[in-house]
Amino acid sequence: MSHTYSNSQKLFERASQVIAGGVNSGIRKMEEPVPLFFSHGKGCRLWDADNNETIDFQAGQGAMLYGHGCEGMATAMYEQALRGTHFAAQTQLEIDVAERLCAMIPGADLVRFNNSATEVVNSAFRLARGHTGKPLILKFEGHYHGWSDEGLVGFGASPEKWGTDEKPASVHPSQGVIPEVLEKFIVVRWNDPEHLRQRVEEFRGQIAAIIFEPVLCNTSCIEPVEGLIETIRELCDRDGMLMIADETITGFRFGPGGAQKHLGFIPDLTILGKAIGGGIPFAALAGRKEFFEKIISGQVIHAGTLNSNPLCLSASKWCLDTLLEKGDSHPGTLIRLGQKLMTGLRELADKHEIPLRPQGPGLVFHAVMLKDGASEGPVHDYRDLTKRNDAPRWAHLRRCLLEEGVRAIERGLWFLGLAHTEKDIEDALARAEIAFARHAKEYQA
Numbered sequence: 001m002s003h004t005y006s007n008s009q010k011l012f013e014r015a016s017q018v019i020a021g022g023v024n025s026g027i028r029k030m031e032e033p034v035p036l037f038f039s040h041g042k043g044c045r046l047w048d049a050d051n052n053e054t055i056d057f058q059a060g061q062g063a064m065l066y067g068h069g070c071e072g073m074a075t076a077m078y079e080q081a082l083r084g085t086h087f088a089a090q091t092q093l094e095i096d097v098a099e100r101l102c103a104m105i106p107g108a109d110l111v112r113f114n115n116s117a118t119e120v121v122n123s124a125f126r127l128a129r130g131h132t133g134k135p136l137i138l139k140f141e142g143h144y145h146g147w148s149d150e151g152l153v154g155f156g157a158s159p160e161k162w163g164t165d166e167k168p169a170s171v172h173p174s175q176g177v178i179p180e181v182l183e184k185f186i187v188v189r190w191n192d193p194e195h196l197r198q199r200v201e202e203f204r205g206q207i208a209a210i211i212f213e214p215v216l217c218n219t220s221c222i223e224p225v226e227g228l229i230e231t232i233r234e235l236c237d238r239d240g241m242l243m244i245a246d247e248t249i250t251g252f253r254f255g256p257g258g259a260q261k262h263l264g265f266i267p268d269l270t271i272l273g274k275a276i277g278g279g280i281p282f283a284a285l286a287g288r289k290e291f292f293e294k295i296i297s298g299q300v301i302h303a304g305t306l307n308s309n310p311l312c313l314s315a316s317k318w319c320l321d322t323l324l325e326k327g328d329s330h331p332g333t334l335i336r337l338g339q340k341l342m343t344g345l346r347e348l349a350d351k352h353e354i355p356l357r358p359q360g361p362g363l364v365f366h367a368v369m370l371k372d373g374a375s376e377g378p379v380h381d382y383r384d385l386t387k388r389n390d391a392p393r394w395a396h397l398r399r400c401l402l403e404e405g406v407r408a409i410e411r412g413l414w415f416l417g418l419a420h421t422e423k424d425i426e427d428a429l430a431r432a433e434i435a436f437a438r439h440a441k442e443y444q445a
């Protein structure tokens, strides 16, 4: 089959004349051999500008939980567009969506809407500082909370900038950031409850909130060790810090109640993005009523011209109803299909002597590619991944997979969605067999 990309290549060259770097989100430049241009998608399949057909596990970076080209969503949006796309005022639709969210998410008494999770994270930080009167935010190394000055602290640092194991450095991967922002964050290694306790002790009385991805999906795919979430909850209750669960990826993917229902905890604030809108720009801050007081009173400002525009709300309502209709079957089916894919990939890796170790709960997982001589066993935090993962080797395998019609995320993550079937997984594994054989033959370190 081996796809080629001459049309995407030509479009990328044309785009680069008028779009800075040829892409509109920096990470898209990572795609090899060229950032792809797509013409359409249906279910879990995509067609690019060269008419190559691909089974999609990138899922719009997690937003496309329901698949591509959903007719129900398209109809809802079309009908709403004819009635109006934006009034900068209230509509009944926003109550419909808010009522569904408050019924689905354990930590949601109230919500506020924005258009991206990056904005919601910044709202949550402001609200936490306004509510507690304290200046600092504690976050975990390798957790991604959007691309703003505040959201990206402690993400993607190279080893020489890490700081010690006891005191991870507060660093930012971008230039141009307000330097003082870094002083307002405490960075903590993931999956070490004792280390977390020590860091909280060090800054006790100054911390407004602890933010985390309940299952870390932006650095490998790492579930919390036993006792970690409980420790976060305990420390937040003890010191009056707000517990902020960033469920931008886990929300809805882990079931209608998100990872908080799946893992059994109730945060004070929840960030919802991506699958809340199924591919349209929509995101929400959800939380316990008492923590919204400063937004209600207007002392903490929350605003946005396009917030709660009815076009996005019509799509979100369709997404939430689709999940509710799935009932108890979700996320069980996704977990089962994902585990089947993980097992199949591991078998192919063993057959072709490729050190690939898929890890995660199935409905999302990361294909860890072990470096030569790296130890076995699951990756447990950001530093561990950086030490053991062979990123260039994964990039080569990822390209072989893409050229055989299987699209995973550039950094190694795979998303299962409601449109994937047993047959899609079997097709993907049949294509992966060719890709793995090619990689084993062609790859040179």
Ligand SMILES: Cc1ncc(COP(=O)(O)O)c(C=O)c1O
Binding pocket: 061, 116, 117, 118, 119, 121, 144, 145, 146, 147, 213, 218, 246, 247, 248, 249, 273, 274
């Ligand atoms: C956990 C998490 N939080 C926040 C964000 C930011 O979302 P957005 O890109 O919609 O602003 C992302 C995006 O990948 C994310 O994965």
